[in-house]
Amino acid sequence: MSEVKHYEMLWDCQFCGTKKLLGKTHRFCPNCGAPQNPDSRYYPSDAEKVAVEDHIFVGADVTCAACNYLNSGNAEFCVQCGAPLKAGKVARTLGAQSRGMNEVFESSGSRDIVKEKFDAEMQRVAAADKPSGGLNMRTVAIVLAVIAGIVGVFLFLTRTEERVALVTGHEWERVITIEKYDRFTTQSWRDVPPAGDAVSLVVGSCVQRQRSTRQVQDGETCSTVRTDRGDGTFSEQRVCSPRYRSEPVYDDWCSWTGLSWQHDRDVRTSGGLSDPPVWGEFSLSCANERRIGCQRESGREEKYLLQLKSDEFTYKCPLPQAEWQNTPIEAAFSLQVLAIDNSQAKCDTLKRK
Ligand SMILES: [Zn+2]
């Protein structure tokens, strides 16, 4: 923020046509004596502006409702007729003007008060004609339509239909996972070493690599802003905000070695309804010892699938082992399939008919 300077707004006399009168100095037209209408004020160009020195702001001007005299913002009673100013009309202000560092302000231009008044009245009438909150209702309707559209597409894509399917076969699979204790090498940031035993950094392996970016200040962007104060003057001030650029942040990317349990192999068995499910045979070298080359079992999984057929589509769905075993070929099931792609079954909807 820099120092604030003050200048006069301009206005044009509506009665004799004199242009570029000063908002603070000329409360009346020096040519014909007509009072200033605060609605006619506008910003001057940079070349036209007239400075106001030692000006004290006491609020926007108030036009007396009884005699139309333009009073300053701190008056309680009209200077001309003595009427209380509570009912008076506070001067409306223009929106702020803003320009960049190397630009020049143009005048915001003379105002056609009669036309502005007429336009405002037309808008008011148009707004009154519509049902209350007409514009809002319209926005709400558009938003609702968009939401309905999204929901509709979602429902369309996930819609299912029921099919009847017959059992054509049985499959089972059992898997035992075997791990081996072994040396590993891997890479990571220096401050996040990998998990494992006897983990150590490979000497000389670290390289600088970009890890993230940060925002650093890179000068500032300034503009000059004009604000209509409603008392025939406006303020002009330079406003600056910091500008940023992003900068890479480097860090050490390193190699590590260590020891850990790692996936070695799967012992897999499978079959149909006539083959009783069994776990595969396997042996472990120096089972469960934390020495290089030793092995351990790390998990077991089993799956029992029904093969189903409905028209030209075939499906596979898992069942608990006991239920799977007691389901004969040709048994009938109902299940939901995706309406847009009948080959996609929802196995959790599978029901015996
Ligand atoms: Zn005049």
Ligand SMILES: [Zn+2]
């Ligand atoms: Zn008055």
